[in-house]
Amino acid sequence: xxxxxxxxxAGEIGASCFYLxxxxxxxxxxxxxxxxxxxxxxxxxxxxxEDQPIDYVLISHAHQDHLSALxxxxxxxxxxxxxxxxxxxALAELTLHDSISIWKEQLNEEEIKIYxxxxxDLLIQSIEYKAYNEGFFIKGYNGNEEIKxxxxxxxxxxxxxxxxxxxxxxxxxxxxxxxxxxxALIKGADLPLGKIDTLIxxxxxxxxxxxxxxxxxxxxxxxxxxxxxxxxxxxxxxxxAFSLGKxxxxxxxxxxxxxxxxxTQAAIYSGGISTKINRVYDYNRYVVNMTxxxxxxxxxxxxxxxxxxxxxxxxxxxCIVIASSGMMIEGTASYRLALKWIKQTGSAIFTVxxxxxxxxxxxxxxxxxxxxxxxxxxxxxxxxxxxxxxFRFPSHSKREELLEIVKRLKPDKxxxxxxxxxxxxWMGNSILKELKNIKVHAxxxxxxxxx
Ligand SMILES: [Zn+2]
Ligand SMILES: [Zn+2]
Numbered sequence: 247x248x249x250x251x252x253x254x255x256a257g258e259i260g261a262s263c264f265y266l267x268x269x270x271x272x273x274x275x276x277x278x279x280x281x282x283x284x285x286x287x288x289x290x291x292x293x294x295x296e297d298q299p300i301d302y303v304l305i306s307h308a309h310q311d312h313l314s315a316l317x318x319x320x321x322x323x324x325x326x327x328x329x330x331x332x333x334x335x336a337l338a339e340l341t342l343h344d345s346i347s348i349w350k351e352q353l354n355e356e357e358i359k360i361y362x363x364x365x366x367d368l369l370i371q372s373i374e375y376k377a378y379n380e381g382f383f384i385k386g387y388n389g390n391e392e393i394k395x396x397x398x399x400x401x402x403x404x405x406x407x408x409x410x411x412x413x414x415x416x417x418x419x420x421x422x423x424x425x426x427x428x429x430a431l432i433k434g435a436d437l438p439l440g441k442i443d444t445l446i447x448x449x450x451x452x453x454x455x456x457x458x459x460x461x462x463x464x465x466x467x468x469x470x471x472x473x474x475x476x477x478x479x480x481x482x483x484x485x486x487a488f489s490l491g492k493x494x495x496x497x498x499x500x501x502x503x504x505x506x507x508x509x510t511q512a513a514i515y516s517g518g519i520s521t522k523i524n525r526v527y528d529y530n531r532y533v534v535n536m537t538x539x540x541x542x543x544x545x546x547x548x549x550x551x552x553x554x555x556x557x558x559x560x561x562x563x564x565c566i567v568i569a570s571s572g573m574m575i576e577g578t579a580s581y582r583l584a585l586k587w588i589k590q591t592g593s594a595i596f597t598v599x600x601x602x603x604x605x606x607x608x609x610x611x612x613x614x615x616x617x618x619x620x621x622x623x624x625x626x627x628x629x630x631x632x633x634x635x636x637f638r639f640p641s642h643s644k645r646e647e648l649l650e651i652v653k654r655l656k657p658d659k660x661x662x663x664x665x666x667x668x669x670x671x672w673m674g675n676s677i678l679k680e681l682k683n684i685k686v687h688a689x690x691x692x693x694x695x696x697x
Contacts, residue, residue, distance in 0.1 A: 248697035250326035250418065250446070254278065255311065255664050256689035259450060259602060262312045262664055263290030264420070264689070265298065271386030272299035274326075275409060275420050275446070277319050278311035279345075281575060282604050285354045289315050289489055292322055294692055301386030304332035304395065306336035306422025307406035308490055314345045317361045320369055327384075329442040331397050331408035332375040333405025333534065336526045337490060339370045344489075344519045351577060362518065378407065378436070378534070399535050401425040401435035402641050403491035404527050410438045414640065418697065419655060420446040426647040430498040431527065432491075433535035435643075437654055444697050446658035446689075448598060450642040452662075452669030455582060459644050465637055466499050470509040472635050473596065477510040477564040481592035481632075485606055486580035488572035489520040491641055492599050494527050494543055496568055499639065501546045503578075517550040518579070520570065551579065557586045561593060566594060572599050576621070584610055587632050588619065594633040600642065603666075611636050646673060652677055652684070661687045661695060 248268050255262030260280035266273045272295070280288045294393060300323045306312055316338075320326060330338070349360050376382050381396040391414060397407035402423040411418040419442045428434045453458065460468075478484055487493045493516060503509035524543040531539050551567055554560065560583075569579040583607075585596050601608040606621050613619040613634050618627040643651065652660055660677055662670045674686045687695050 250661065250695045250697055251294060252663065252689045252691050252693070253292065254280065254691060256691045257667060257670065259664055259666065260311050261288065261290045261315065263315065264446065264663065266293050266418070267298055269297060269390040271384065271389030271393055272301045273384075273393075273411070273514045274300065274303040274319070276306050276312040276422070277303055277316045278309070279314040281310055281573065282602065284470070286358060289318055291691060292319060297560055299386055299388050300326055301389070302327050302329060304385055304409050305334055305338070306400065306420065308334045308341050308407060308557045309403065309423065309488070310341065310345065312422065313324070313338055313341065317366065318358065321359070328373045329395070330373060330375055331407050332377060332406045333526065333530050334407070335370070335373045335375045335524060337405055338373065340519055340522050340526070341490060342366045342370065342427070369407055369561040370603065372502055378421030396438070398438055399433075399436045401428070401535070404494075404530060404534065408437070410564065411634055416444070416697070417442045418444045418446065421448050421651065423448055423450065423641070424651065425633070426642055426643045426650065427462070427640070429639070429641060430495045430502070430657055431536055431541070432495070433537055437534070437651065442655040442657045444659045444661065445652060445655050446661045446663055447648060447651060447673070448642065449648060449662050449669040449673045451640070452645050452648065452673040454645065456646050459638050459640050462639060465639055466503060467508070469499070469596070469637050470472065470503045472657055473566070473621055474510040476592070476594045476633070477512045479592055480564055481590070481594060482560050482565045482567065483593065484580070484583050484587045484595045485566065485568045485598055486572055486574045486584070486595070486668070487568050487570060487598060489518065489570040490523050492572055492639070493520040493568050493570065494524060495639060495641070496598060497546055497548070500566060510564070512561065513549055514546065514561070515549045515551040515554070515565055515567040516569070517548070517552045518570065521550070527577070554672065557583065560586070572607065573601055573605035574608060574610055581606055585628070588628055588630045589632075590652075591631045594635060596635050596637055598637045598639045610634065645676070648673060649680060650680060651678055657684060659687065659697065661689050663689045
């Protein structure tokens, strides 16, 4: 018997964590933290599996909402085996260390013991890694049969994987975060061949009308036209971006536009952890699917944003600043800089990715020049003097592509995860309408599904 139990990332985006009991072997898919929640609320609900077998945790990619709760899981279950791709392991080493400072701000030490850098080092050393398309076998302490696991390139960020789980008479595929279409650097996803019995599928863009998600090259044209206008008038542009994935994709996009003289030349600022992540992208460029294996992020002339101690410097000469976090979470560089940016008439904030509705990023993205923005319930209203433009450079599949994944894998059951409620509704209804004989489940935290 196979039991599927969501511990997080169901009916929402954040703290992705799904437990599978496959005839006695306990497998956890992803172990993320909820970026918008605080304290214990930010962690997956590990209590639900306290009495279950727990043998393996498989990590789909190194974004915070899929990885960052791993140290807390390992603390509870020290003998759990962690497996991911070599690229995600290398990125995890950077992002987990980086998370410690975020945890210190977000988590209450009385509720949860926060980790040391030494503990993270030990954890990283214990991570096993397997390349894409190389199947390997696992079996838990009380497991009754061998289970074959294969990672497929998910086309989302470097190292991202869809996870195929095969046993005697069942094939289960978990998409992780998946993008069928190529981005500037990373090529689109690979899918397993043949029929799948159960598909666990993300639904980030389920509620987004796909005409709002343009082709990367078309969006790059619109971006360069708008950005050139600001730069030519002496303004500067702030781009909030996740340090893993979006920053690298935007760096290449912007640099290629400048090289082709479609975009006005200006200094590019980035830095912090994203510089180290760039190196991991560069090291791996010949072993993963890249659109151009010879291209190196290191070849782009960049200035370090964290070496600028006086932010007024950003407005003395036109420049482009790429800063994390992507959804402009309070206290992060993009949030702090945005508060400076909104006071500058000639400058602009360009958002380039998905914004969760509850985040400051969503508020900034939807603010208008000349309008007001209130960032917290009791905070004061701020006047928005800069321009704000929304762009979409998607790292997730559009909703039609999500349906395409379902059509290609022909599952008997589809379990929808990693999306807000309208996204899940659209996905569920569309699957039922367009495809016959599929049982659709909207995953719910704490609610078991027997596969
Ligand atoms: Zn992701
Ligand atoms: Zn995610």
